[in-house]
Structure formats: C-alpha cells, structure tokens
Amino acid sequence: MSLVLILFGTALVSLALFNKVPRYVAPSRPTTGRGAAPARGGTATRRAATGPRAGVRPRVRLVSARLTEQGRALCTAVGGSALIVAFFLPLSGL
Structure with a gap:
C-alpha cells in the first residue's frame, strides 16, 4: 500500500512542479517520393530524387x-x- 501511495504522490507532485504530461505520438507511414505532398516549402522534387x-x-x-x-x-x-x-x-505497523 505504501508503494502505491508513493507512486501516486510522486506522480501528482511532479505534475504540479513541471506542468508536463506524457503523450503518445503514433507512428507515421513512410512517404514515397512520387506523389507525396511536400512537408515544408518546395522540397517535393528533392525528395522524389532521393527515394522513399x-x-x-x-x-x-x-x-x-x-x-x-x-x-x-x-x-x-x-x-x-x-x-x-x-x-x-x-x-504504524500497517
């Protein structure tokens, strides 16, 4: 019981101190060079030349x-x- 309370208390206090929570980022599919939309600017031709x-x-x-x-x-x-x-x-002995 004490270990559960320690973990619970530590999680809440660290949340209050740092104001950060973990979030899962799902994997993205690999993009191919042909027909893929450019992520930034006009780099579609450069990616098409380098492959997937x-x-x-x-x-x-x-x-x-x-x-x-x-x-x-x-x-x-x-x-x-x-x-x-x-x-x-x-x-207390519990």
Whole structure:
C-alpha cells in the first residue's frame, strides 16, 4: 500500500512542479517520393530524387498539462498528503 501511495504522490507532485504530461505520438507511414505532398516549402522534387523516406517511429513526448494555479495547488496538496501517509503507514505497523 505504501508503494502505491508513493507512486501516486510522486506522480501528482511532479505534475504540479513541471506542468508536463506524457503523450503518445503514433507512428507515421513512410512517404514515397512520387506523389507525396511536400512537408515544408518546395522540397517535393528533392525528395522524389532521393527515394522513399522512413516513417517516424512511435514515441512518447512531454507536452504541457495546461494546469491552472488552483489545479497545481490541488495536485501538490493531494500528492504531498499521499506521500506523508505513505511515510507514516509503515511506522504504524500497517
């Protein structure tokens, strides 16, 4: 029980401190040089000459959590309380 509370409290406090959450970025398909729309500017002819491009691998990015000050205060209070309870549970013998 203490380990669960430690993980929960740590997650909430780090969310409040850094204001970032992980987001999964889906993989994209590889583009071929022929008929592919240019990503930026007029580079379609250059890509057509170089051949197919490799797709983007799936990954996890950190993005803004967009928390308000009240949300950050709530995450800090609940997470800190969970950490305090996790500290005192083993001392009480539970």
